[in-house]
Amino acid sequence: MFTYLNPEVRRQLIDDGKLVRIDSAxxxxxxxxxxxxxQRALNVLGPIPLPLSRGTEQPVASWYAAVRSTELSEVESLASTLRERGGQHLFSELVSSIAVNSVLVIGEPEKSEAPLVRVHSSCLTGDVFGSRRCECGPQLEAAIDRIATDEQGGYLIYMAGHEGRGIGLWAKAATYLLQDAGEDTYQANRSLGLPDxxxxxxxxxTLLHYFGAGRKLRLMTNNPKKIEDLRAFGVPNLERVKHVSGVDDCNLRYLQAKRQWGHRIDEEDLSNP
Known part of the structure; x- marks a missing residue:
């Protein structure tokens, strides 16, 4: 996971009691x-409020992110080097050393001339915990439903190592605290010295090349950058299919920031959370 925090932000979190270290006991x-x-120790970041959609009570949980102190110290020098070198793909080297991606084949998409596809970035808080701070969980569920009800099905590619748009769960936890202090999701990344x-x-x-076999692919996404990146890696036959779901009072500001930063989300999509 990506574990480096900007030193100034890190010091502020320590001073605020939001970043602590505990020993093995x-x-x-x-x-x-x-x-x-x-000596074993954990660095603990939090609490971070997470309004949950799982279960019938839908409580607001307090989330703490924990990582071994040794992992933090080992990546700081590498993180500094990567920041100096620049480039979108370089930071992902810190989170994908053993990233296991998944493909779900639903229906019989091999018979379709234009199968439906979702490339979904892993999101522990949304996909697993049911956090309503983002729309990831509903997007994942909606994608499965849409593919399952499509005439001939399609593919869901679940990308590991993409937590927090590639910065990892630890840094994502820090961005949540910065968002709670007033920054939007992109400003928080930049405050940590990380890419958008x-x-x-x-x-x-590569997976789209293999499963798509040169066919036209209907990609469910609101993010034009995802289309651009996939095309840059040689996947030209992509048709964007709008995929807005899970709009909620808890994630409305987050979605508005996405819209302002280029996601193809219409104002009316956000008008009735």
């Missing part, structure tokens, strides 16, 4: 103190 220890050889979108779609393109 669960006792708080100094965040910046060096660890003894063999560092996802690498080269594996998705």
């Amino acid at each position: 669960g006792h708080p220890v100094a965040v910046d103190a060096p660890l003894a050889e063999g 979108d560092s996802r690498d779609f080269s594996d998705a393109a």
Whole structure:
């Protein structure tokens, strides 16, 4: 996972009590103190409010993200190097060392001249926890429903290593705290010194080449950059299919930011959450 935080933001989180370190027994220890050889400790980021849609009560949970302190220290120098080198794909090197992507084949898309496709970026908070801070969970479920009810089905490609548009779960947790302080989702990335979108779609393109077999593909997305990236990797026969779902009072500001930053979401799509 991508674990580097901008030093100024990191210090503010520590001062606010939002970033702490605990030892293997669960006792708080100094965040910046060096660890003894063999000592295990976790850095814990939070709490972060998550309004949930799973279950009948739909509570607002408090989310904490935890990562081993050794992982944080190991990637900081590499993160600095990658930032200096630049490039969308470079930051993804920190999150995809063992990224396992998935393809769901639904129906009989091999018989279709233009199968329906969804390339879905992994989102633990939305897809698994049911967080309503984003629309990822409803988009995933809606994509499965749309493919399943299409005349001949299609493909759902689930991309691991894409958490938080490629920055990883740890940094995504930090952006949530910055969003709660008033920044939008893109401003929060930039405050951490991270790209707006560092996802690498080269594996998705390879899978589309293999399963699409040169056919026209109807890609469910509102993000023109995803189309551009896939085309850059040699997937030319793409038709964009609008895919708006899960609009909610909890994610309305997030979706408005997406619209302002280029996603093909109409104002009327956001008018009745």
